[in-house]
Ligand SMILES: Cc1cc2nc3c(=O)[nH]c(=O)nc-3n(C[C@H](O)[C@H](O)[C@H](O)COP(=O)(O)OP(=O)(O)OC[C@H]3O[C@@H](n4cnc5c(N)ncnc54)[C@H](O)[C@@H]3O)c2cc1C
Ligand code: SF4
């Protein structure tokens with residue numbers, strides 16, 4: 001712990017930055033707003049803040065809870081855990097998801113594991129170390145009080161999940177096993193083979209279904225939230241579409257929770273599920289909730305490359321492959337189409353080992369990703385040509401097989417090799433794997449205070465949908481931890497303080513604010529059903545994804561971002577005039593569902609570019625070409641950018657308004673990273 | 677390659693539905709089965725015919741949302757989910773018949789989409805361990821022999837896709853139910869509710885209109901997660917024990 005940090009990193013200029021500042025690339029694209037001064041975190045030593053908050057949060061009499069209603073959008077780890085817990089507490093909960101069952105939320109796909117500071121291995125782990133690693137991993141762009149709390153409650157998560165029957169991996173003695181994950185030096189990751197997300201989600205789902213049977217929770221599956229209802233400044237409900245009948249429904253409540261996941265699908269291709277979207281949070285943003293750090297995206301280096309223009313999504317393979325696989329591309333462009341086994345050793349460029357001799361193939365995710373992109377941009381990528389470029393690098397196990405034997409490699413990576421073989425039709429035991437980076441996770445999301453409340457009173461946001469804990473980059477195995485921490489252990493305490501003032505005045509179904517929300521949803525639907533254009537929704541989505549990936553992906557520059565903003569605006573105009581949605585509005589209509597989501601992705605994409613343009617520094621997953629060291633490494637500028645960029649919606653065709661929350665570290669010292 | 681596709685189309689639950697035939701050219705063996713349908717849908721959209729509705733989400737074989745009857749086999753010819761099936765499992769000139777799951781407990785919602793909420797209702801009747809948030813003991817106070825933990829995990833990998841039901845001539849969901857009974861029954865935490873769990877889940881299963889199990893084994897053969905048939909023996913054993921205990 002230190003209190004002697006250089007003053008420059010703490011200097012908080014209370015007045016909004018004047019646009020026109022030498023480094024303000026985004027001038028003309030935004031309006032400066034007031035800084036955010038209060039995040040509602042209690043004062044005092046960091047280790048005591050959560051206890052203080054829990055004590056100070058007002059209680060709700062058990063007899064009154066039944067009269068208080070909560071809407072929760074999302075049944076992933078963050079949503080299902082909250083719905084189950086609030087149901088158990090006795091509130092009246094309505095839970096929404098777009099899939100046909102709550103159990104199918106995207107959390108199900110998480111593979112690697114979940115972190116917790118249990119220190120079962122006695123290897124020096126502690127709450128403070130998990131806190132430290134998370135802030136450092138986030139490149140000092142997260143809010144320290146929230147991160148500390150996350151580390152603090154992490155241990156309760158494991159207790160809860162074990163009691164629910166989550167079958168974590170165990171040692172022969174019957175105790176829980178742990179592994180080290182994502183380059184950290186302690187073994188704090190709990191796992192259930194390669195299906196940790198599935199097992200944790202099934203645990204939360206079962207707890208949720210138990211409450212359905214108990215009558216405290218009602219589930220609305222195949223229901224999509226399309227609008228937030230705000231009355232007298234407070235979130236009071238949602239407009240949802242029954243995706244089977246097409247009915248546009250009003251659901252009112254005392255409080256609304258968004259646990260709707262991340263928006264990586266703005267890139268079209270990502271490792272996210274097909275339906276992942278920004279609609280729930282974007283609609284709330286348009287109603288006054290600030291969107292924080294939207295440009296922070298995590299790109300994962302070990303995904304299976306695109307095989308053709310039909311590609312609909314990308315598949316992640318565990319990072320652990322980099323422990324034994326060696327990454328290379330041909331030195332000569334002419335060799336790129338050759339059988340890799342025929343390329344002699346001296347004609348191969350093991351570029352990570354060459355550039356980063358001490359970390360080699362194990363450099364952090366963003367560095368490995370960017371390096372792969374540079375090789376392919378340079379014309380030395382491998383694999384099939386898609387749109388004229390080969391986007392892939394080799395991940396070669398020939399040396400590992402020679403050194404350890406085929407059996408040992410199979411023992412360690414067999415299931416990943418099988419998955420690779422199924423998808424590509426190639427045998428990775430005899431032919432090097434091909435990998436390429438893909439969008440995997442978004443650190444940005446709706447701004448929330450210490451209570452996980454957004455800038456709209458009564459609207460709480462949990463899980464990947466909020467921005468809160470991972471700063472500019474997320475550590476492996478920490479998203480599952482955050483989702484469950486928020487839903488089981490944080491939100492249930494903070495939301496009661498808000499609900500202590502309820503039940504709020506009953507709203508009539510024909511309240512003007514309700515009718516307005518309903519009308520806006522109906523007119524959007526009408527618009528898509530009647531444009532009668534000529535291009536499919538998917539074709540627009542794919543083109544938007546290309547723009548985002550090209551200019552707001554692994555490397556961003558002032559010129560590229562400005563170009564992207566123009567391209568997005570033009571494409572968006574065309575979309576509204578020329579999109580083609582067939583079928584009817586009053587039945588299951590997947591094109592109509594997608595049209596609504598893509599419309600919101602256009603607006604989000606533009607804001608992401610503006611945010612990236614404003615942040616003329618490289619930090620975490622955000623790399624600005626203009627901000628690098630002489631040898632091409634990311635360069636952070638704590639003196640100018642140690643803040644959360646929280647964007648307020650300015651209105652259609654108006655500039656967004658930037659509010660800055662200065663990041664002040666009292667329990668940790670800011671450092672630049674180096675991997676050379 | 678070039679394919680002839682016979683696809684079930686049904687506007688809604690109330691509609692009668694019928695097979696439609698479509699020709700599709702330029703199918704790449706690297707496409708997944710669902711990407712092949714995406715391509716067909718783009719063509720339909722361009723030609724003014726409403727795209728075919730089918731379910732999928734993760735497209736990684738884990739969420740259980742996809743599921744098609746392909747030439748009479750749930751999830752098609754390989755032991756995997758529909759989303760992980762690739763077109764290299766077919767050849768040029770093939771005729772492929774695609775239908776939704778057929779079961780009275782899974783009504784068709786539209787085209788190839790079905791309603792599997794009956795599975796959720798079975799879980800509601802006891803597919804859980806009753807422990808409120810915050811009341812759990814320290815994780816290491818519960819020791820689980822590795823063998824039991826591994827078996828619990830293996831059967832807990834069920835993705836709730838419903839292929840077992842679609843494959844069963846009786847339309848039984850015993851494999852799905854047996855997997856949950858076995859998962860929780862293997863663990864010390866699951867013992868307290870063991871009797872009531874099986875009785876209530878089986879009661880709901882029958883109430884939903886799923887059929888009885890006559891040990892045919894088609895379910896296991898169709899299961900993308902290879903849930904073994906012996907979970908059904910476990911289910912039956914647990915049910916007998918519960919009755920003996922007076923349930
Ligand atoms: C392939 C993959 C592997 C991963 N592996 C790991 C790992 O090993 N460890 C780790 O910690 N993290 C991992 N992550 C990240 C992690 O899985 C996610 O960040 C996390 O699960 C998100 O949980 P969530 O509850 O916030 O949202 P989700 O699980 O995405 O749930 C979103 C919910 O919101 C609902 N929803 C969304 N929009 C609407 C709407 N408009 N109307 C109604 N409902 C809506 C959905 O139906 C769904 O129920 C991985 C991610 C991917 C893609
Ligand atoms: S038992 Fe197998 S086939 Fe049946 S629902 Fe589970 S995963 Fe699907």
Ligand code: FES
Pocket residue numbers: 731732733734735736737738739740741742743757758759760
């Ligand atoms: S789409 Fe998720 S299992 Fe197939």
